[in-house]
Amino acid sequence: MGQPIPDFGKFLENLRGVMSLREAARKSGLSHAYIRDLELERNRSTNDRITPSPDTLQKLSAAYGYPYTELMIKAGHLVSGDLHNAPTKQSANVDxxxxxxxxxxxxxxxxxxxxxxxxxxxxxxxxxxxxxxxxxxxxxxxxxxxxxxxxxxxxxxxxxxxxxxxxxxxxxxxxxxxxxxxxxxxxxxxxxxxxxxxxxxxxxxxxxxxxxxxxxxxxxx
Structure with a gap:
């Protein structure tokens, strides 16, 4: 497990760019309120700090056209070295x-x-x-x-x-x-x-x- 980059929420906001929150919600399948919480890095209802899960990052990756692996690294879920040690076939030997x-x-x-x-x-x-x-x-x-x-x-x-x-x-x-x-x-x-x-x-x-x-x-x- 790595460490998220500083201001990761701001990075997500920059990735969204001119896309509205509702458009980002439509493309990702996430709620626009939750996307905004991620950008602020806190749950506005509880004020607790939040970090997107791998599943959420996958949805944002598809919505923003940004590489999933890079998002995982920037969020602190992966470190670059993990990718070099990963198996070449993800579903090998699994029926x-x-x-x-x-x-x-x-x-x-x-x-x-x-x-x-x-x-x-x-x-x-x-x-x-x-x-x-x-x-x-x-x-x-x-x-x-x-x-x-x-x-x-x-x-x-x-x-x-x-x-x-x-x-x-x-x-x-x-x-x-x-x-x-x-x-x-x-x-x-x-x-x-x-x-x-x-x-x-x-x-x-x-x-x-x-x-x-x-x-x-x-x-x-």
């Missing part, structure tokens, strides 16, 4: 279809399968963007700031606690999803659980309920 979920750290990606976890270094914006495309192809969905879940492995869903399990009994490993993602993917998660377990799914329509059946081999929901 994405077998991965249950993925956690993104400041400098590495951790893959969790049924029995093991694999850690690999984050390299460059080009590699990272390609990596995110691969996740989408294999039906990984973003469930929290740094968490991606393979929907093809979901076997149980605890709506009340916001927990996703990868076994039908709910006795094995689980992940907690954010409330906003739970609302966004609620119906899809239910359909995936039904599909992955070969069970029927009850869907509510007003005061009535309808049972929909999925075969164990049904795909591409």
């Amino acid at each position: 994405l279809p077998s991965v249950h979920y993925i956690e993104l750290g400041a400098k590495e990606i951790t893959y969790y399968t049924h029995k093991i976890k694999i850690c690999q270094s984050i390299e460059s914006l080009i590699d990272f963007s390609s990596f995110l495309d691969q996740l989408e192809e294999h039906e990984f969905k973003k469930m929290d700031m740094d968490l991606y879940v393979n929907f093809n492995h979901i076997r149980k869903y605890d709506e009340r606690k916001g927990l996703i399990y990868f076994d039908e009994e709910g006795a094995g490993s689980s992940v907690t999803i954010s409330a906003i993602r739970q609302r966004k993917y609620h119906d899809l998660i239910l359909r995936k659980v039904a599909n992955n377990t070969g069970k029927s799914l009850e869907i509510s329509f007003g005061k009535t309920r309808k049972t929909v059946s999925f075969s164990a081999t049904e795909k591409n929901i």
Whole structure:
């Protein structure tokens, strides 16, 4: 872990340039208020100092057309020497279809399968963007700031606690999803659980309920 450059918030403001806060918000998917907080380097509601996460930096990189790796270095998440020691292939030896979920750290990606976890270094914006495309192809969905879940492995869903399990009994490993993602993917998660377990799914329509059946081999929901 390195140190952020002096006045990193001012650097972000200069990167935005003549682009309005609302335009930057539209391009990045972040709120305009949060972008301004980052530029001031503090949460204006609590006055606490804030630093953008790698996920936030990736969004700002895409919105401003500035290299992701450079932003990571300037924010203090990476140091230049880390890039020379990083592996040449980010997803080498990792079978994405077998991965249950993925956690993104400041400098590495951790893959969790049924029995093991694999850690690999984050390299460059080009590699990272390609990596995110691969996740989408294999039906990984973003469930929290740094968490991606393979929907093809979901076997149980605890709506009340916001927990996703990868076994039908709910006795094995689980992940907690954010409330906003739970609302966004609620119906899809239910359909995936039904599909992955070969069970029927009850869907509510007003005061009535309808049972929909999925075969164990049904795909591409």
